[in-house]
Amino acid sequence: MIFKPTDYILFSLLFIILLFYSFPGLSQQSAKLDSLLQELKKPEKDTNRVEVLVHASGLLHYTEKPKAKSYAREALALSTELSYTGGLANASRIMGNIYQSEVLDSALYYYLESLQYYQILDDSLGCIDAYYNIANVYLQLSNFEAAKKNQLLCCELAEKVNNHEYLFRAKNGMGIYYIGLGQYQEENKDSLAALESYREAIPFLSEAAQHAASMDKHSEYYKSQAYGNLAYVKTALGDYDTALTLAMQMLKTYKAYGYTAYYPISYSQIADIYLKLGNYRQSIVYASTSLEWSSETDNLYAMSESYEILYKAHKAMGNYKEAVLFGQQMFDLSRKILNKEREEQIAQMQTKYDTKQIAQENKLLKKEAEIAEISIKKQRVYVVLTSGLMILIVAITLLIYKNLLNKKHFAKKVQDLQTAQARWFASIAHELRTPLTLICGPVRNIIRDQSLPESLVDELEMVKKNGEQLASRVNEILEVSRLESGKSVVNLQPEDLAVLARNVVDSFQPLAKQQRVALKFSYNVSPVLNIDAHKVTTILNNLLSNALKFTPSGGTVSIDWDFDQASDTSLDIKVSDTGIGIAEKDLPHIFERFYQVSHSQQTQSGGSGVGLALARELALLHGGLITVSSRENQGSTFVLSLPKSLIEEVGDFSASGSYAMEHTYEPDIVMSQKNERSNKPSILLVEDHSDMRHYICKCLGNDYQVIEAPDGRQALEIIREFTPDLIISDMMMPVMDGLNFARKLKEDPKHKLTPFIILTAHANERDKLMAYRTGVDDYMVKPFDAEELRVRIQNLLFNALERKKTIEESLALSDQVQAPTHEEELVKELEKLVKEHLSDSPFSISSLANHAAMSESSLRRLLKKMTGLSPGQFIRDIRLQEAIFFLESHRYKTISEVVYAVGFEDTSSFTRLFKKRFGKSPTAYLETISKRNVGRNITSAGFDND
Structure with missing residues (x-):
């Protein structure tokens, strides 16, 4: 249904109660009520009278509440006297229905009572009804946790009963729970959460429609209720075309069965959808019809909704006189509704205290006021002298306290954000491992097939290589998660550092050749270290990968160490490059997780921002450290310092105790x-x-x-x-x-x-x-x-x-050609004119020529010469390019809106020209964009911490 956020939950719940307790019709209710009232004239005080009282109260609680309340109370009293549990259950339910529009606490009390009695009776259908009503009251009280709990119990019990009517009630109620939650989140400015809640409602409402379709009686009626709620959800999600179809189907059903009580809601809902679609004339027609029906029934809320839609539609069309009129009527009606609500609140308060109590309290308050006034007069002099000083002290104290609170709040927020970010990365990494295994494994098996053509093997090798690279990134993210939780284990074993480093360097040789970067490796001793070989390999891989990534062709990357066992306290492994370097302001932050920096000459972005943070953590596990020195445009040097205590032995290669090897891989330059x-x-x-x-x-x-x-x-x-x-x-x-x-x-x-x-x-x-x-x-x-x-x-x-x-x-035709720069400016002006009149479908070649103060023939010659396009093609191409921009930026919610926004008169011609220009239909293009954006993590471009 379409309501303002502050009214929605109350409206939806009253609507559903009306659905289950007033159906099948007012005329039938009237006849049945007459029969029941005749029964009540009989003097018998038995269980039959209890049932009659309950039924009569149920039929009257909308039109004659005092009488309905009287019948329900009599039913409760008589049921207690007779020890009739069924009567207590049904009468409590009716009392809950009566109080639901007055005092929610009382309604909740009676519904809980009804649940207790239905459970004693082992009445599953009654329990379903009770859970459903309890959930609705909690929803009105904004207690969403309790509402969901009871609605889920309602669904669970309905599944066991397997009755289509009660399954419809449970599923439809679950859908309304998510709609109510979405409304609450919208009020609290949490739009993303609200959209998610609306999406959660769709499967439940769809199931409700299916159960309605399976009913033997009144199938179309119940189905229309689910359609109405689905229409509201689709409207909230921006799918106006679907919403309009559903709302029209709902109105059609109401008209077929003559349910005039629901006409105002239906017409108002359709009017709101047309308003959002920009079809203001149709919006005005339906809103006016809604206003007529709501005026007949004195439905103030529906009237207010209609006035609001009429105000917005006329304003959008430029009919400001009518807009002001409807705006004033909306304001007056809002004030009337507010006054009515205040009167109801006062009436409720008056029921809590009798006249004598109120008079006594007023007398006490008056006495207290007199005493306070005397005291104030005596203390006024002191207040005047000290108030200024007190205010100053309080203000300074509050400022200091607020500043401390802000700092604590900000620090906690940053910490929570970092924790959530790390947890999210780890969760995604875990989820990626299974599909990566199912990609890389089969690809390796296929490559082993000797009968495959060489071209296909090349492509499969590319798939395998990139899959393994992605798997490596996933493993790094998981390693960070293990480090953070303290679960990472260091497996220390003696390893020859020269052999380990040479293997790492050799693995980067193909990449260095490909990028035309000289890769050098040298050392003076070959120490055996007590280290975790896998973790040290990960450190060197990250440092070399970064160095190669940010070193241009013709540059050099080197890894080396020069260790003196007698004087050095640590073994320093240096990874240097002649690349773009790092800005001084970014150096203190490059080891922070997920941090990426930007460079004036380097726009490449990549990696997860985890690599350097991981390398530093792994170095710390060994008691080591990673430091960096860098200058922009001159290169960087990262130093992995491992403590001397890790060295078990140092190989002696000569009498002097020093030895050096240099591996230089010169790139193959192929043009x-x-x-x-x-x-x-x-x-x-x-x-x-x-x-x-x-x-x-x-x-x-x-x-x-x-x-x-x-x-x-x-x-x-x-x-x-x-x-x-x-x-x-x-x-x-x-x-x-x-x-x-x-x-x-x-x-x-x-x-x-x-x-x-x-x-x-x-x-x-x-x-x-x-x-x-x-x-x-x-x-x-x-x-x-x-x-x-x-x-x-x-x-x-x-x-x-x-x-x-x-x-x-x-x-060839002209000896004198206009200066290219002047013609280019003219074309730019023409392009600007087309964009200014983008949504103006009548804007044609003649319109463009008139605005440009040119003849159509001159315009054609200019555009043909400068763009190769006729004026019509020129206008159409700009509109199609703008359509691409609108689709990708999600400025409009439907393709139909984009069609009108770029000046096309119908969707079919737009789709045909779009597909011819871009190779895909607009729908297919939108699907491609949606798939592309799933899981995308957008970060700033800059130095890769990977």
Whole structure:
């Protein structure tokens, strides 16, 4: 149902009580009541009279509460006199129903009494009813824990009974519990928790609808109640199309059965959905109808809801006179409701005290006031003299106390956040181990099959390699969790440090060659240490991995130690690089868990921010320490210091006691060259990850000639030799990232119009806007669909070809060409005009020409020359690009809203053009975005602690 947060729980519960105690109809109730009242004229005081009293009270408690209360009390008294447990149970339930709209504490008391009696009778259906009512009262009292407990007991018992009507009641009640919880969370500004609560309600309400469909009687009626609640949930979640369908079905059922009492709620709900969809005219129609029906029944809350919707709809349409009128009526009605509620509260208070008690209390209060006034007069002089000083002392004390509290609260909040973050990482890591095992294991088995083609084996090797890398990251996170809980065990064994370090260095040799980085290893002695080999290997792996990751091509990474047993108190293993270095302000924080820093020349982001924190913890387990020294743009040196006490023996290699070995791995420099004889379009692929380059090359190799570059700087060197037809570049790369590469490329007139696609793992709005402002033509987020990439490439190449033809034709026809800079400014102004009128569907070629103060023919010549597009294509392409932006930023909740926001008149033509432009339908594109965002941990770009 659609209510304001402060009214929702009360409304929903009254609605459900009405559902189960007033059905099947007012006319039938009236006839039945007459029959019962005739029965009550009989003088017999037996159990039959108790049942008649209970039924009569149940029928009257909405229309004549005093009489209903009188009948229920008589039923309780007579049941007690007769020791009739069934009558006590049913009469207590009716008393609870009567008090539920007056005094919730009293209602809860009677419902608990009814449960006790039903349990004595072993009446399962009665117990279901009692649990259900108790849960509803707790929900109104905002005691969500007790409400959920009793509603779950209701569901459990209903499952045992296996009766569709009671199963419907239990499941529908569970759905309403989550709706009530969501409303409470919305009131307390916890929107994320509220959305989760609404989602929790959906399966229960769906089950309720299924049970309703299975009933023999009144199936459509009960089903409509579940649809109404589902419509509210779908509205809260932003699925307005589904919500509208469900609400319409509910109204249709009410009309079919003539349940006029529910018309105001239904019409108001539909009006609210149309309001959220932006269909203000329909919203006004349904809200007006709701107002008519609620006025007939004097339903103040429904009338207030209708006035509010009418106010908002007229305001949105610019009908300010009508909006002000309905706003005033809404305000007046709110004041009337408030006064009514105050009168009810006063009436309740008056029932607690009789007139004599109130008079006595007033007399005492008056006497106390007189005494207080005399005392105040005597002390006034002292108060005047001391009040200023007292206020000052109190203010200073409060400020100091508040400051201390804030500091304690902040410290606790930071600690709780760090603990929760660590726990979350550990939980995710545990959950990842099983799927990783089920990926890596079968892949290894498949690779062993000798009959597989070599190309498939290469791809499987890539899967295995990246799966093992991910498994390694998972193990590191779990190791951090074990360290934090004190469960990590150090297995100390004698190990030859030179052999261990050489194995680590050798494992990084392929990566160093690939990145064209010189990898050096040297030492003067070969000590045997009493260490945990696995943990020390993890430390060296993290230090070398970081060094290689942030060292550009042509740089050097080295690992070495120079130990003097006579003078040194520790063995210092140094890992140095000539990379980008670390800013001085970040040095104190790099060993903090999950901390990542940014660098002015390095936008690459990666890792979990766990590596260096883990390395430091593992070093501490050995009694050692890791220190760092660094200067920006000059490199970094990490030193692992292990205590001398761990050394068991030192190998002696010569008479002087010193020996040195140096392993230098010079990289193989291979530059892909363009095959001049190839007729395929050429694509320059700029990507620092070799496996990703290999994958994209395989996807595009059949249709295009792909030239590879590992970073933006080398890509610029390649472009000096020839001009590719299209460029695909990663955004995050060492040495020169994709955005800087794009900026430098667009500065060169020769390459300014070359189509440019950015690939990135970052899907945030800021990065995307930055990319488009740089001048890139398209933007795709990893992981991407290969077919979608091919379609986008085809479209961009086609547009580029058309643009080139148009420019050549224009140059051939005209001796004087307008200055390129002026024409570019004109195109930018035209693009700005289209975006300003984006949602204006009548905005056409003539509209654009008029706004630009140009003829349509001049406009066509300009756009054809500068963009290769006709004016219609130009407008359509901007609208489609904005649609992509709206979908990915979730600015609108449904595709229909996006369609109207970008100026298309119907969804079908939008879908057809969208798929032609981007290779996917809007629905499929949204599904891709949703899958991509599951589990994504967005962190700031910077130095990798991994």
